[in-house]
Every structure is written in structure tokens, then in C-alpha cells.
Amino acid sequence: MVNVIETALADVLILEPKVFGDDRGFFLESWNAASFKAAGLDWTFVQDNHSRSSRGVLRGLHYQQPNPQGKLVRVVSGSVYDVAVDIRKGSPTFGQWVGVHLSAANKRMFWIGPGLAHGFLCLEDNTDFLYKCTSAYSPADEHALLWNDPAVGIEWPLDGIDPILSAKDRVGRTLEQIAAA
Template sequence: MNVVETAIPGVLILEPRVFGDDRGFFMESWNQRTFEAVGLNIDFVQDNHSRSSRGVLRGLHYQSPGAQGKLVRVTAGAVFDVAVDMRRSSPAFGKWVGVELSAANKRMLWVPEGMAHGFLCLEDGTDFLYKCRGFYDPANEHSLLWNDPAVGIDWPLGDIVPQLNGKDQQGKLLADAVTFP
């Protein structure tokens, strides 16, 4: 597996080995030994799967307390996936990283605890899968406003008018958000 560091410490782009021929392909999306070999000693407790249409924007979500580290990937379609550092002690506090994840590129993103996370669907019928280190706890879930000018995410909207649910429309500005130490 190839590991690509990003501008935020701990957020990693993971490129698995893919074996393909005219019949299709094979890849390991999770192998504990492979991940441990690159320094990721991770225990997962929950798998999630969402399907969305082009233009759906989900996030930016995080939990505190009970932060969830997430290994995310796309099995159909494509997203622009974003992590925002919510750790006040981090030199990257309030900074963001964005990467395209798609069924075609088979990339994965490791989003460690302490990040707000979200994605913009770039294609209809996008299937987004993620493994979580912590259980979902709606009582401790928070949303960072997707278009907070202080964070300045450069979403690749083009002609897309983002579709958000009510909770995400009411996300907090970074200045008012719950953060991590």
C-alpha cells in the first residue's frame, strides 16, 4: 500500500495494491497487518454505507466526546472528501484537506480522531463506505458549517448547487464550534 501524507498531520491518502485484468480487479481494502506495517494500529467497531446523488453535500461532521477515526472510500461514483482539523493543539487547527475519492481511483482516506469530515458527491449513485473507530453517538454529534469563510474550503462546485440536510445547513462556524484540545 502506498501512503501519501497530507498537509494535516495524521490525515493520510491510502492507495491500495490493485490487481486487475480483463475480468476486473481485486484489492484488499482492509488488512490489519498491512495497516500496522505502515504505522496504523486501528481497531474498528462500526461500518457505514451511504448512497447519494450528485450535488449532495454531507458534513462536516464530528463527535465530541467520542471522536470517531474513519477509513473512508468510494465503491461507485466519486466524491470530493474533506477533513478539517478541529484540534486546537495542532499546528493545522482550522485547516482543511480535500481529495477526490472514486470507484475508478480506489483511493482511501484515513481521517483520524479530532477532524470534522464531509464530502460532496460528484456523480449520481455514489456509494460511500467508511469504517469507524468509535460508535455513532447522535447526542455528541456536531456539524461545522460547510462554507465557513474562516476555514475556506474550495469545494469543486462548478454548476452544482449543494444539497444539504437541515442539520448541516445549521452547522457552526469554527469560531463557535466545539473543538478538541
């Protein structure tokens, strides 16, 4: 079973799996199609990804248009601050964002529905980040929303962190550019 926590954005959820633990460690189901469907979460995944990053690495805010991806993400080592931004034209929450702390310790998962931008800031070295995707990665369709666009105003927990960005993420599109496209 999984506890589903709704957020301020449609199609963005925090998921808390049932964890069974004892002195040997723990067990949890990170995905079970039948039990997740019973909780109203009926997704089909076609690709799994795994990234490892150091403290201060900021990945994103990525999205695909066309061919958007839904992502179910979690951290298995370390911790991140994970963010989803609504960039769906015509959405009543266009330009709004939701952030959540994901860690190996809290075992939470985050669902980011298709059509939203997604990114995360690594808060620890050797952070392993896993994500299941509803459609395949398409380099021709991949874009980035500028991680620090003042029109979005994400409150990244940057205390003492100078973000490490890829060249692509340094020059992401602004919300205004996305709206005009």
C-alpha cells in the first residue's frame, strides 16, 4: 500500500510507501501496478533511469514537448530537494511550483505528471536518484526551464551551495518564453 498526499498542483503527488522494518533492515514496494491502481494511480512505465550526483548538483528543470513524460521519482542514497513546475498552457496553476525533500531516510516518492517541468538539487554527495518514466526519452523534444527564473520564484535550499549546472541547464527557457512558444 501507499499513502497518497496531494499537492497544490494537479498531477503532482507525494507518495509514502508502506515500509516494513526490523533489526535486519527494511522492505518496501517501490512499484506494484495492482496496489497502486487500487490507490487511484494507474500509470504505465516504459523506461527506468538512475543518476548519481554530488552535493550541489542541480539537474533541470527538464521537460519534453511534444511527447511529455510523467515521472515517478525517488532517492535510494543521499537526499535532494525535488521540484515540479506547471508549464501546461491554459492550466490554472501555470507557472506555479511544488517542492519536496526526498531522501533515502524518508523513502518518499514524488509523481510529476506529463507536461510539467522537473528538477532537483542534490543535498548530499553520492546521491542516487531513480525515476520511472511514462514515455521514452526523446532528445529532440527535451527542453529546460531556467532553474532560477524569477517569474517562477523557486525557493531552492541553497544555504552554502553554489549550484553546479550543465551547460544546457544554465541557459534554460524562461516561463515567458515557454508561454509564447
